[in-house]
Amino acid sequence: MAAMDQAPSSKFAPPCTHDDHPNTGVAGVSLHYCDTSSEIHKIVVGDYDNNVFVLRCRQTGEAVLIDAANEHDKLLELCRALDVRTVLETHGHFDHIQAVPAVREAGYRVGVTDADAAMLPGYDYLLEDESVIEVGRLRLHTICTPGHTPGSICFRLDGSPVLFAGDTLFPGGAGATHFEGGDFDQIIESIDRRLFAPLDPGTLVFPGHGDDTTIGAEQPSLDEWVARGW
Numbered sequence: 001m002a003a004m005d006q007a008p009s010s011k012f013a014p015p016c017t018h019d020d021h022p023n024t025g026v027a028g029v030s031l032h033y034c035d036t037s038s039e040i041h042k043i044v045v046g047d048y049d050n051n052v053f054v055l056r057c058r059q060t061g062e063a064v065l066i067d068a069a070n071e072h073d074k075l076l077e078l079c080r081a082l083d084v085r086t087v088l089e090t091h092g093h094f095d096h097i098q099a100v101p102a103v104r105e106a107g108y109r110v111g112v113t114d115a116d117a118a119m120l121p122g123y124d125y126l127l128e129d130e131s132v133i134e135v136g137r138l139r140l141h142t143i144c145t146p147g148h149t150p151g152s153i154c155f156r157l158d159g160s161p162v163l164f165a166g167d168t169l170f171p172g173g174a175g176a177t178h179f180e181g182g183d184f185d186q187i188i189e190s191i192d193r194r195l196f197a198p199l200d201p202g203t204l205v206f207p208g209h210g211d212d213t214t215i216g217a218e219q220p221s222l223d224e225w226v227a228r229g230w
Contacts, residue, residue, distance in 0.1 A: 008033050009042065010212050012204045022056075024081040026074050033204070034058075035160055038138055040206070041082065046070030048095040051208055053164060054082050055157065057136025064088060064135045065103075066155065066164050067208060068110065069095060072102035079108060085135070086111060088127065090166025090208060091152040092119025093179070113144065115151030127153055143194050147187020148175035154195065161203045163215070169195060169205055171213040173225050188226055196222065 008016050009030040016034050024041065032042035032053065041054040050069035057063065063082040067090055068075055078084070087103050089096060089112040097120050100110055109124035111133075117123055127133075129144035139158040145168040146152055152175075155164040167175035169191055177184040201216025 007031075010204065010206075012212055012214060018058075022082065024078055026077045026081065028074070029078060032206070033162065038157060038160055038162075040162070041078070042206075043074060043078065045074065046095060046098065049209055050095055051206065051210070052078075053206060054078055054084060055135055055138065055140070055164075056082050057138045060136030062136035064133070064140070065108075066090065067096045067166070068099035068103045070098045072099035075099050075103060076106055079103065079106070084108060086133075088112075088133070088140075088155065089116070089120065089123075090154070090164065090168075091149040092116035093149060093167070094119075096166075096208065097121070113151030113153050115146065116149050117151070119149070129153075132158075145169075145187070145190035145194050147177060147183050147185075147190045149179075150181050150183075152187075152190075156199070156203075161200060163195070163199065163203050163205050165195075165205045165207045167208040169213075169218065170207045170209070171211055171218070172221070173230065175208075177230075184229065188222070192222060 010032045013033040029043045033040040039056050053066045063084045065084045065087045087110045111125045111127045112123045114126050131142045133140040141156045143154040148167045174187045196219045199215045203215040205213045
């Protein structure tokens with residue numbers, strides 16, 4: 001595959017000096033972040049502008065796709081181009097899972113938490129809290145963050161300042177909790193205890209929709225979110 005000729009699209013990503021990032025050939029895909037050991041590719045899909053990320057180990061080339069949201073034809077091209085080995089779902093809301101049947105039919109195994117498993121049309125294994133998912137030589141740590149849905153989960157990349165937050169944390173607030181199964185007090189507790197308390201302020205937050213942020217940028221506003229109730 002030819003090298004990509006572009007800088008990382010995340011405004012928080014460090015400058016990239018590599019010239020060996022693969023060109024997927026898939027329209028709309030950007031190199032979003034990279035460092036010495038990992039690279040993250042991003043595409044926005046569907047009517048709800050869902051962010052789909054592919055985390056790739058630079059040493060082995062193995063990758064994982066986070067949220068098979070929509071436009072399965074593009075996602076399958078991306079999976080093939082970047083040697084995706086499995087698919088991880090941050091939660092079970094319909095806009096994040098519409099491509100699940102197609103990726104499973106193509107042979108990719110899909111993981112989801114037990115609490116959200118019934119929301120999917122099918123899955124292959126369950127994601128547990130405080131476990132490690134190996135992606136080549138990379139290690140993703142699971143962090144269950146219920147509130148947006150009962151089984152929402154985030155993924156922290158070991159050795160890199162990266163958090164895949166799904167719909168738990170966004171610039172300016174917590175994820176919506178007015179859907180069935182949502183719980184505002186619970187999502188605030190999840191964010192405070194499981195994200196803000198243990199994570200470095202410089203941790204980059206890659207959410208399920210919209211722009212990136214950092215733990216440090218959002219943490220001072222927690223009391224304001226509680227006071228406004230959303």
